[in-house]
Structures are given as C-alpha cells and as structure tokens.
Amino acid sequence: MLDGKPPGERIPILKMGEFLLVTIQVEMHDRLVMTLQDELTHQIVQYRARGVLIDISALEIVDSFIGRALGNIANMARILDAETVVVGMRPAVAITLVELGLNLEGVRTALNAEKGMALIRRRLGQTGKLDGAGA
C-alpha cells in the first residue's frame, strides 16, 4: 500500500465503473473497521460511485461494532446517493446477530455477490426509469 499504512492495515476497495467492491478477507479489528468506513465514504464521493457491494462471506463473526459500521456505511452511502448491499453473510452469523439484538437496520443484504450486484442494478435502474417518466 502506498499511503504509508502498513500492509494488512486496510481493506482494498476496488472500483468497477460506478461501483465500489469490497471483499473482507481478514480478521476485522476495530481500527480496521473504522478505516474501511472512512475510506469508503471518501471514495464514494471521489469516484461518484452509485453502488457499494461489501462481501462478508469470509467473516466468521459480526459483532455489534462491525454491525454498526455496516449500518453507518449504508447510511452515509445513501446520503451520498449510492446504494449499499452486504452479501455472503454466513447462516451462523445471521442467527447470532438476531440473538445479539442487532437487526442491521437500513442495510440491504443479498445471498451472494451476483445477487447483490443484480439488486443494486435493479434499484439504480428503477430510479432511472422514474426520472425518465417524470421528464
């Protein structure tokens, strides 16, 4: 990484057209979660991204801190006119989240990256149609 942070201290964000893609493949300590939240918000603005896809299929747990960060990301993205979808949550993680009392309000989810991308495209497409109809 070229911005001075040691390797493993940030999660790569891939830009693909108007989408930002994040695949979390390392154990998320709290500082790393905050860094991701900040960088994603900046990049949404920098690249005028319309969609953010976060793949958490490698995450073995989502606790209240990570859950809150996912909610924050989705809310900030929405304010910046981008759709967020979280994909690949493991069943055991989903069961645990419910018991923990975290309902991930405002966070859209899909089973996998393909379905998640379709969801974002559909939502952006609908917005476009509505705009078109109103014009």
Next chain:
Amino acid sequence: MAPGREETIGVHSDEDVVRVRQVTRQWAVEIGFSLVEQTKIVTAASELARNTLIHGGGGTAQLQEVEGGGRRGLRLTFEDKGPGIADVSQALRDGYTTGSGLGLGLGGARRLSSTFDITSAPGQGTCVRITRWK
C-alpha cells in the same frame, strides 16, 4: 484438552480483542461446539473483550474448560481494574451506552451465553463471567 485447563490472555489493544476471538474459537472447536454455538460464544467474547478494553481500560480474558452434569462447557472471565459500573442493571439494558456503541455489548453477550454473572462497583473494576454449555 481436559476440564480445568485454563488460559489467560491480556486485553490491551484491538489486536488482543482479535486474539481473544481466535483462541475462543479454537477452544470451542476442541470442546466440540456446533458451528452456530461457536459463532455465538466467539461473538460474546468479542463484545466482552471490547468492553474490557474500552470501558475497563484493559484487563484480562481467561478461558476455562468446565464440566458439569456430564456436559462440557467453556467459561470465559473478563476482568479489569477500570472505573467499574455504578448501575449494573442499567448497563445490561439494550441501548444503554456510555460510549459511542449501540449498547448491545453486555445484554447481547448475556443472550449469547448459557450463564452470565457480573460483579462491579465504582472504583472496583468489573468482572464478567459467562459460560456456554455444549
């Protein structure tokens, strides 16, 4: 792995919280917990280790394999010498937070455990002990 085995981990940084998760996972696997049970106890451990770090100013996490009534279990004890909690029942309530969190840490950890005990008083630090039975 035998009942009575113990391990203590210092909790003084974000990385230590991750280490508590990893060691808890390893023990839960060795005790024979199902994947969902593993996930629950590791998540509870993560919440409590973070509390120890943030609210307690650091402390220790102790893991113990326990046995009772023919069942195996994992007991986790989190201890700090921080400011302590004046009103424990308030701290256990969902949504109550003194920090920037969601206030789900203690209550959530209790729901994810079979048994939950907390001892705390202002100036006396905090000790939270949870057990999850297989």
